[in-house]
Amino acid sequence: xxxxxxxxxxQGYGQCAFLAPDVFTMNGQEALLYDPDTDDAxxxxxxxxxxxxxxxxxxxxxxxxxxxxxRTGPAPPPVRAGDGSRKTGRIVIVxxxxxxxxxxxxxxxDGFTGSLTLIGDEPYEPYDRPPLSKQVLTGLAPEDHTLxxxxxxxxxxxxxxxxxxxxxxxxxxxxxxxxREVPFDRLLIATGARARPWPxxxxxxxxxxxxxxxxxEAALLRERLAAGPRRVLVIGAGFxxxxxxxxxxxxxxxxxxxxxxxxxxxxxxxxxIGAAAxxxxxxxxxxxxxxxxxxxxxxxxxxRVRAARLSDGSTVEADVAVVALGAVRNVEWLRGxxxxxxxxxxxxxxxxxxxxxxxxxxxxxxxxGDVARFPHPVYNYQFMALEHWGNAVAQAEIAAHNMISxxxxxxxxxxxxxxxxxxxxxxxxxxxxxxFADEVVIAQGSLAERRFVxxxxxxxxxxxxxxxxxxxxxxFYQGLIERAAPFPPExxxxxxxxxxxxxxxxxxRLEPSQVTVxxxxxxxxxxxxxxxxxxx
Amino acid sequence: xxxxxxxxQIFDPAGRADPYPLYAELRATPVSRQEDGTYxxxxxxxxxxxxxxxxxxxxxxxxPQPGEPGSDEATAVPPPSFINTDPxxxxxxxxxxxxxxxxxxxxxxxxxxxPEMLRVITELIDGVAGRARIDVVDDVAYPxxxxxxxxxxxxxxxxxxxxxxxxxxxxxxxxPREEGRAERLRRRQAAVVELHRYLGxxxxxxxxxxxxxxxxxxxxxxxxxxxxxxVEVVATATLLLIAGHETTVxxxxxxxxxxxxxxxxxxxxxxxxxxxxxxxxxxxRYEPPVHFLSSRVALDDIEIxxxxxxxxxPIAVALAAGSRDPAHVTDPDHFDPDRxxxxxLGFGGGIHYCFGAPLARLETQIALTExxxxxxxxxxxADPPPYRPSAELRGPRHLLVDVDGVTA
Numbered sequence: 001x002x003x004x005x006x007x008x009x010x011q012g013y014g015q016c017a018f019l020a021p022d023v024f025t026m027n028g029q030e031a032l033l034y035d036p037d038t039d040d041a042x043x044x045x046x047x048x049x050x051x052x053x054x055x056x057x058x059x060x061x062x063x064x065x066x067x068x069x070x071r072t073g074p075a076p077p078p079v080r081a082g083d084g085s086r087k088t089g090r091i092v093i094v095x096x097x098x099x100x101x102x103x104x105x106x107x108x109x110d111g112f113t114g115s116l117t118l119i120g121d122e123p124y125e126p127y128d129r130p131p132l133s134k135q136v137l138t139g140l141a142p143e144d145h146t147l148x149x150x151x152x153x154x155x156x157x158x159x160x161x162x163x164x165x166x167x168x169x170x171x172x173x174x175x176x177x178x179x180r181e182v183p184f185d186r187l188l189i190a191t192g193a194r195a196r197p198w199p200x201x202x203x204x205x206x207x208x209x210x211x212x213x214x215x216x217e218a219a220l221l222r223e224r225l226a227a228g229p230r231r232v233l234v235i236g237a238g239f240x241x242x243x244x245x246x247x248x249x250x251x252x253x254x255x256x257x258x259x260x261x262x263x264x265x266x267x268x269x270x271x272x273i274g275a276a277a278x279x280x281x282x283x284x285x286x287x288x289x290x291x292x293x294x295x296x297x298x299x300x301x302x303x304r305v306r307a308a309r310l311s312d313g314s315t316v317e318a319d320v321a322v323v324a325l326g327a328v329r330n331v332e333w334l335r336g337x338x339x340x341x342x343x344x345x346x347x348x349x350x351x352x353x354x355x356x357x358x359x360x361x362x363x364x365x366x367x368x369g370d371v372a373r374f375p376h377p378v379y380n381y382q383f384m385a386l387e388h389w390g391n392a393v394a395q396a397e398i399a400a401h402n403m404i405s406x407x408x409x410x411x412x413x414x415x416x417x418x419x420x421x422x423x424x425x426x427x428x429x430x431x432x433x434x435x436f437a438d439e440v441v442i443a444q445g446s447l448a449e450r451r452f453v454x455x456x457x458x459x460x461x462x463x464x465x466x467x468x469x470x471x472x473x474x475x476f477y478q479g480l481i482e483r484a485a486p487f488p489p490e491x492x493x494x495x496x497x498x499x500x501x502x503x504x505x506x507x508x509r510l511e512p513s514q515v516t517v518x519x520x521x522x523x524x525x526x527x528x529x530x531x532x533x534x535x536x
Numbered sequence: 537x538x539x540x541x542x543x544x545q546i547f548d549p550a551g552r553a554d555p556y557p558l559y560a561e562l563r564a565t566p567v568s569r570q571e572d573g574t575y576x577x578x579x580x581x582x583x584x585x586x587x588x589x590x591x592x593x594x595x596x597x598x599x600p601q602p603g604e605p606g607s608d609e610a611t612a613v614p615p616p617s618f619i620n621t622d623p624x625x626x627x628x629x630x631x632x633x634x635x636x637x638x639x640x641x642x643x644x645x646x647x648x649x650x651p652e653m654l655r656v657i658t659e660l661i662d663g664v665a666g667r668a669r670i671d672v673v674d675d676v677a678y679p680x681x682x683x684x685x686x687x688x689x690x691x692x693x694x695x696x697x698x699x700x701x702x703x704x705x706x707x708x709x710x711x712p713r714e715e716g717r718a719e720r721l722r723r724r725q726a727a728v729v730e731l732h733r734y735l736g737x738x739x740x741x742x743x744x745x746x747x748x749x750x751x752x753x754x755x756x757x758x759x760x761x762x763x764x765x766x767v768e769v770v771a772t773a774t775l776l777l778i779a780g781h782e783t784t785v786x787x788x789x790x791x792x793x794x795x796x797x798x799x800x801x802x803x804x805x806x807x808x809x810x811x812x813x814x815x816x817x818x819x820x821r822y823e824p825p826v827h828f829l830s831s832r833v834a835l836d837d838i839e840i841x842x843x844x845x846x847x848x849x850p851i852a853v854a855l856a857a858g859s860r861d862p863a864h865v866t867d868p869d870h871f872d873p874d875r876x877x878x879x880x881l882g883f884g885g886g887i888h889y890c891f892g893a894p895l896a897r898l899e900t901q902i903a904l905t906e907x908x909x910x911x912x913x914x915x916x917x918a919d920p921p922p923y924r925p926s927a928e929l930r931g932p933r934h935l936l937v938d939v940d941g942v943t944a
Binding site: 055490 | 584585588589590591623624627631638639643647813814816817835836847877879883885886887889893894897898901
């Protein structure tokens with residue numbers, strides 16, 4: 001049976017791990033690992049676990065995910081007078097991963113009765129990627145267990161294993177790699193991103209040099225890890241690289257992590273929290289080298305990787321080199337289409353409608369998921385592309401809704417970004433945009449114990465919060481961000497520890513603002529951004 | 537005399553059988569100030585927010601008590617357990633206790649007790665065979681969880697007669713109202729001192745001769761960060777013994793009562809034992825064993841539900857009212873085990889979420905399934921049944937049922 005846990009909702013209560021211990025495992029205090037396609041013999045246990053989840057984050061054989069803040073009550077009525085014509089016609093979705101598949105499900109759920117086509121270049125049904133750098137690599141779950149639940153039952157035409165190669169906006173057609181053309185009335189672009197390859201082609205082709213993004217790559221990497229390499233080299237200490245390093249240590253494999261920045265996760269969490277991540281890696285036996293880059297990968301006579309030469313002059317001998325240098329957005333097929341698509345993604349408005357290259361908003365082309373670059377009111381309307389599971393789901397739902405609603409009933413995508421990572425037995429969760437900050441303060445817990453809540457502020461208001469094994473508090477801080485509450489937060493905590501903000505050490509790239517935005521409402525239909533003008 | 541407030545009426549024994557209409561009245565003001573200065577929170581969203589608000593403390597030591605030295609928990613022996621402790625102490629104590637009860641260190645413990653649970657419930661139901669009238673409370677719902685918690689902790693089952701009295705005294709002293717608090721506290725402390733003396737003796741013995749039980753685990757744990765002090769072990773043991781046997785009895789009894797009031801569902805459970813899983817979740821929403829959390833205190837002014845709870849004010853969290861909030865759940869007064877995505881407050885929420893929840897769930901699922909399967913034509917003798925005095929931990933004192941027999 002298929003199981004999917006909405007880990008953006010999970011707060012680490014661990015009830016599932018009590019009731020179905022063969023399926024759900026707590027890795028440390030609150031990081032959950034599970035087999036997403038478990039044997040039917042476990043059915044009874046899984047049902048018990050799902051029923052017991054205090055935040056109802058476990059979905060079985062279907063994908064009715066809800067994003068944080070959404071109510072459990074009945075869904076808002078999707079059909080309204082006057083939008084009947086939007087429920088028919090031809091919708092084409094390019095990109096059949098999480099966002100594309102979720103949008104397809106929502107379109108059908110909310111009454112779209114026209115023809116629906118999904119185009120994906122991978123030969124598989126849509127699958128879930130977060131397990132690929134965690135339980136798939138440890139061997140807890142085979143890679144083909146990550147298929148998303150019950151998408152086959154969505155009434156749609158699936159074109160899998162074939163890439164879209166072009167878009168003709170005037171004729172409203174998508175061109176495929178085999179020269180077929182697929183006409184549409186409305187289009188959803190959800191082509192996501194791929195792993196950034198190792199820049200040197202010859203070195204990248206060495207056996208054992210593995211980027212990690214898809215199911216095939218995860219299967220290959222798992223196989224190589226299981227074979228017991230002398231040492232694994234991880235290039236890049238972002239979330240994927242850090243999680244791979246964590247898996248290596250769990251498998252008792254020697255691992256060296258090379259990171260260009262001063263600490264791991266610096267690009268996402270800043271230098272202060274990154275330092276905690278660095279300490280965590282070293283405590284777990286990772287050979288972490290920061291402020292260093294890999295200059296060259298060296299192969300042996302059989303074309304297998306054997307070593308890496310670093311910028312500090314040292315050499316690391318390794319049989320596996322994992323390339324974790326971030327992602328490249330899949331926009332090449334849109335070249336010449338007239339859409340505002342580039343390395344930054346496909347620009348769209350808060351309602352997921354794509355901009356053309358003149359900055360004009362299109363009526364019938366929508367964007368969702370990792371490839372979408374949208375303005376977020378809470379963050380000075382800065383355009384951002386988020387590579388987060390929760391964003392793909394939430395944005396796909398908004399896009400699907402807007403595709404079948406008239407303009408008076410469209411919703412803005414106002415969800416605050418939420419993400420999680422599971423590494424070294426610690427559950428890291430985030431809400432907001434931690435890099436949109438000038439200061440950070442440990443609001444609860446202790447950095448030294450690596451159980452804490454870190455709150456980020458920008459010009460005196462709270463913009464993000466991170467928890468290390470303290471996920472139950474995160475919603476409170478989400479509320480503070482939505483209310484644009486003052487930074488630093490005044491929390492007369494019981495432990496009465498001294499709480500002093502320090503520079504957040506994030507890359508400088510912010511503009512001053514005289515306007516603050518607050519967000520209200522729970523349901524997507526109710527959520528609104530309000531401007532508070534600062535007349536100082 | 538002024539008419540009783542809704543809050544006062546809830547604590548009047550006359551309303552014990554059906555407090556739900558009063559909860560609906562409470563919810564009209566989701567956060568309401570009572571005359572005694574207590575803030576009662578009854579809306580689902582407001583409750584969830586406060587259970588996850590770091591400005592809410594779980595210890596009355598944070599209520600200012602000028603001029604009343606000695607009357608509050610601040611100066612009182614014995615020390616509080618983790619239910620009345622804030623982070624980081626709370627987290628540490630709970631983590632240490634969890635090492636011997638659940639994941640990540642002992643993930644299979646509760647599940648491994650299933651065969652023994654079935655054996656115990658079978659013996660208890662066998663024991664009423666041949667009788668035309670049974671008391672669900674005294675015959676099954678009370679002895680079942682007590683036997684299990686004794687087994688888990690490593691407390692002799694035969695001592696139940698003595699510790700039962702002390703545990704009852706503790707439970708009956710729970711009450712979110714300010715009036716009479718000092719007197720209730722004195723009674724509670726007297727009982728807790730007895731429990732500490734009793735459990736302290738057992739724990740000393742385990743330290744010398746450890747077994748495979750939880751208390752032995754607490755005193756012998758070498759792998760832990762900063763192990764519990766002897767005083768902390770005794771306080772934890774006392775909490776687990778009381779909580780483990782004063783709450784599940786109510787859940788099982790409320791469940792049987794609810795099923796007897798919904799005979800079609802009783803019949804369905806007989807045909808479809810797997811229904812017990814969602815049925816117990818719905819029970820936790822609809823007829824939970826814990827109705828109020830009464831020891832919370834605002835550490836700062838907290839703006840919520842259109843009002844401000846001032847710093848230092850006591851907060852009573854009306855969990856049972858929140859779980860029936862129509863803004864959260866459709867048709868809240870309807871008992872429907874087929875609800876999907878049933879999010880309820882039956883075990884509270886946040887860091888103080890019920891420690892023994894998985895145990896209570898399994899025990900109640902097994903008890904209700906076996907009672908439904910084996911009792912032949914069960915009929916309620918009195919509806920409503922007599923209730924125990926506490927409005928906070930609410931449940932019938934007895935639940936008399938006439939039966940035509942007991943199936944094997």
